Amino acid sequence: MKWQTVLMDLSRSTPLTSRLLWLDEVGSTNSDLVARVSSEEGSSWPDFSVIATDNQVAGKGRLGRDWRAPAGASLAVSVLLRPHTPAGRPLPPESLGWFGLLAGLAMTRACNSVLPEGKRAMIKWPNDVLISGRKVCGVLSELVTTADVMALVVGTGVNIALAEDQLPVPTATSLAIEGAHTSMDELLSAYLTEFSRITKVFVSAAGNVRSSGLLDQIRDECDTIGRSVRVELPTGDNPVGTAIGINEEGSLVVEMANCAEPLVVSAGDVTHLRVI
Numbered sequence: 001m002k003w004q005t006v007l008m009d010l011s012r013s014t015p016l017t018s019r020l021l022w023l024d025e026v027g028s029t030n031s032d033l034v035a036r037v038s039s040e041e042g043s044s045w046p047d048f049s050v051i052a053t054d055n056q057v058a059g060k061g062r063l064g065r066d067w068r069a070p071a072g073a074s075l076a077v078s079v080l081l082r083p084h085t086p087a088g089r090p091l092p093p094e095s096l097g098w099f100g101l102l103a104g105l106a107m108t109r110a111c112n113s114v115l116p117e118g119k120r121a122m123i124k125w126p127n128d129v130l131i132s133g134r135k136v137c138g139v140l141s142e143l144v145t146t147a148d149v150m151a152l153v154v155g156t157g158v159n160i161a162l163a164e165d166q167l168p169v170p171t172a173t174s175l176a177i178e179g180a181h182t183s184m185d186e187l188l189s190a191y192l193t194e195f196s197r198i199t200k201v202f203v204s205a206a207g208n209v210r211s212s213g214l215l216d217q218i219r220d221e222c223d224t225i226g227r228s229v230r231v232e233l234p235t236g237d238n239p240v241g242t243a244i245g246i247n248e249e250g251s252l253v254v255e256m257a258n259c260a261e262p263l264v265v266s267a268g269d270v271t272h273l274r275v276i
Helices: 029-038 093-112 184-204 214-220
Strands: 019-023 049-053 074-081 121-124 128-131 134-145 150-159 227-232 240-246 252-255 263-265 269-275
Touching: 029 049, 029 074, 029 134, 029 150, 049 184, 074 184, 093 121, 093 128, 093 134, 093 150, 093 184, 093 214, 121 134, 150 184, 184 214, 214 240, 227 252
Parallel strands: 019 049
Antiparallel strands: 049 074, 074 150, 121 128, 128 134, 134 150, 227 240, 227 269, 240 252, 252 263
């Protein structure tokens, strides 16, 4: 059975989910879905349930940052995952950290499916999607734990119809600015199609990102690799180096001048400085 409010044509997206709820307005799709899954009715939200809106008024970004956009101009979507191996066992805890990058890979491909020739969306480590070097999408994953279940909520927010004077920062962009013309349902269905396929490949490999082939796919779509970057570490340090790869733990590997060993960044933000 499918659940859906009859307020927008979501005929492409609905069949791709186990449960889809479109909201006229919500503070945060992630917070809303986490609350529902954590409630007494949490079992009514199966794997690959989705909450989405085009009017998120208190969106959350990484490190507690706000995420805001005018009503009707952006898509916010949160997907519930209850990942298990083919044998029915939970994925290894270390595998759960990959879902943010997997969502970024899915949204990159969704954006590329609607962008005109000559434009290309790419992943920015660890949780953004860029077009022409500017941010079009962010990703935020949250772990949900209750007495008897562990799940993951993966939220994405993508700018669709924002004009230049509506952008929150000069380093942002939108699909419309980049020449794409798409509907909420078209982009949402493209994203859900890719994310569903990618997550199935990942869990079929028991969360092994290398044997699944997804590590190479992420590397191929990552705009950070090969760039000079400034790393903003939780310690407050801001070293500069060249990003040379992503390892099997999902960490960014940065080659540092005058250092024999590269810097391995598992947590932090990066700023792209220039193309190498």
